[in-house]
Amino acid sequence: MPSLDLTADVVTLTQQLCDIESVSRDEGRIADAIEAALESLTHLTVTRRGHTIVARTDLGRDERVVLAGHIDTVPLTTDPKNLPVRRESVGGEDVLWGRGTVDMKGGVAVQLKAALLPQPSRDITFLFYEAEEIDAVYNGLALLAESDPDLLAADFAVLLEPTNAAVEGGCKGTMRVEVQLKGIAAHSARPWNGHNAIHDAHEVLAALAAHDEQTVHVDGLDYHEALQAVGITGGIAGNVIPDSCTVLINYRFAPDKDAQAALAYVQTVLPGRELHVRDLAEGARPGLDLPAAQSFVAALDVPVGPKEGWTDVARFSALGIPAVNFGPGDPNLAHHDEERCPVEQIVASQDALLRWLA
Incomplete structure (x- = not known):
C-alpha cells in the first residue's frame, strides 16, 4: 500500500498524492493511504464509507467548517507526461x-496539512470523497449526504477545487434542454413531397445567436450567463428528407435562479417551442454576506470572484451549508495533457488556509 508523509512539505505531499493513480472508480489505494495517514492523528475521528474518508475534530468550538476535496482524477491519456508527476521549470515558473x-490533489494536500493542526480555531470536518469526475450516482459527497448527513453538518464549507488560489463564491447552475423539430420524410430527389426538419433548425439557431447573454449580480458578484446550442442531430440517410431534427441547448444560469426560473427564461428566448429538459444541476449562491464567509475572505486576503462553472458547492448549498471554492491551480488546465500547477500557488493556498484556521 502506498503511504503518505504528512510531515513532508505541501508540495512533496502533492507529488505523493498524484503518483497514486486514482482514476474514478479506482480510488481504493489513495483512500487507504489517506485513511492510514489520518488515523495516526489522535485529535481526529476517522470514518470511511466506500472510498470516501471523513475526519472530524470535536473541540466544542462555536463554529464547524468542512474542508472538502475529491480524490479521483479523469483517466490518463497516452501522453507519458501524465504520471509520475515531475517538478520542473516552465517559462521560469516552478511547477x-x-x-x-x-484537479485537485494540490487542494487535497492542503487539506491534509491543515489536518495536522491539533487546536484549530474552528471545529473542522475533513472530507476526501470519491468519484466526482463521473456520473453523479457515484459521487461520494452525494452518497454521504444520503447515508450520513450528520457527518456533513456544518456552518460553512470550503471546496478546494482549483481557482488560481483565489476565492470563487457559489457557482452557476447548468441545464440541458432539447428542442425537437418535426418534418415529413420524402425522397431527396423530390423534396417538395416532404418537409425538411433540419432546415427548420435555423429558426432556433438564429434565436440563440441573437440572444443577448446576461450578466447577473448576485451577493456582490457578477455571474456571466451563457445560452448556447451544443449539439444538433437529424437525418436517417443521404437520400431521405429528414423528418426530425433535435437541437441540444446548454444554459449556464446565475445562482439567483432556480430550475423553474431557468427553464422559464429559456422559454422566453424560444417562445412557442416545446422544451425537453435532459439534465439539470442547480447553482449555489455565494453567501458572502454570511459571517463565516466574511471571516474566511478577510483572513485569506486574496481576490474574490464568481465561480463561472458548476462545482459541488451546489451540493453543500442544497444541504443549507454556504460554501466557496478555493484551491491551487488554473482550472483551464484541468484534464489537460499539459496539466500543471505552480508550486507557489500550492504553498500560498496552504498558508492562507492555515492563517484562517490557526
Missing part, C-alpha cells in the same frame, strides 16, 4: 506537471 496536479 508540478502531471495528472491531478490541478
Whole structure:
C-alpha cells in the first residue's frame, strides 16, 4: 500500500498524492493511504464509507467548517507526461506537471496539512470523497449526504477545487434542454413531397445567436450567463428528407435562479417551442454576506470572484451549508495533457488556509 508523509512539505505531499493513480472508480489505494495517514492523528475521528474518508475534530468550538476535496482524477491519456508527476521549470515558473496536479490533489494536500493542526480555531470536518469526475450516482459527497448527513453538518464549507488560489463564491447552475423539430420524410430527389426538419433548425439557431447573454449580480458578484446550442442531430440517410431534427441547448444560469426560473427564461428566448429538459444541476449562491464567509475572505486576503462553472458547492448549498471554492491551480488546465500547477500557488493556498484556521 502506498503511504503518505504528512510531515513532508505541501508540495512533496502533492507529488505523493498524484503518483497514486486514482482514476474514478479506482480510488481504493489513495483512500487507504489517506485513511492510514489520518488515523495516526489522535485529535481526529476517522470514518470511511466506500472510498470516501471523513475526519472530524470535536473541540466544542462555536463554529464547524468542512474542508472538502475529491480524490479521483479523469483517466490518463497516452501522453507519458501524465504520471509520475515531475517538478520542473516552465517559462521560469516552478511547477508540478502531471495528472491531478490541478484537479485537485494540490487542494487535497492542503487539506491534509491543515489536518495536522491539533487546536484549530474552528471545529473542522475533513472530507476526501470519491468519484466526482463521473456520473453523479457515484459521487461520494452525494452518497454521504444520503447515508450520513450528520457527518456533513456544518456552518460553512470550503471546496478546494482549483481557482488560481483565489476565492470563487457559489457557482452557476447548468441545464440541458432539447428542442425537437418535426418534418415529413420524402425522397431527396423530390423534396417538395416532404418537409425538411433540419432546415427548420435555423429558426432556433438564429434565436440563440441573437440572444443577448446576461450578466447577473448576485451577493456582490457578477455571474456571466451563457445560452448556447451544443449539439444538433437529424437525418436517417443521404437520400431521405429528414423528418426530425433535435437541437441540444446548454444554459449556464446565475445562482439567483432556480430550475423553474431557468427553464422559464429559456422559454422566453424560444417562445412557442416545446422544451425537453435532459439534465439539470442547480447553482449555489455565494453567501458572502454570511459571517463565516466574511471571516474566511478577510483572513485569506486574496481576490474574490464568481465561480463561472458548476462545482459541488451546489451540493453543500442544497444541504443549507454556504460554501466557496478555493484551491491551487488554473482550472483551464484541468484534464489537460499539459496539466500543471505552480508550486507557489500550492504553498500560498496552504498558508492562507492555515492563517484562517490557526
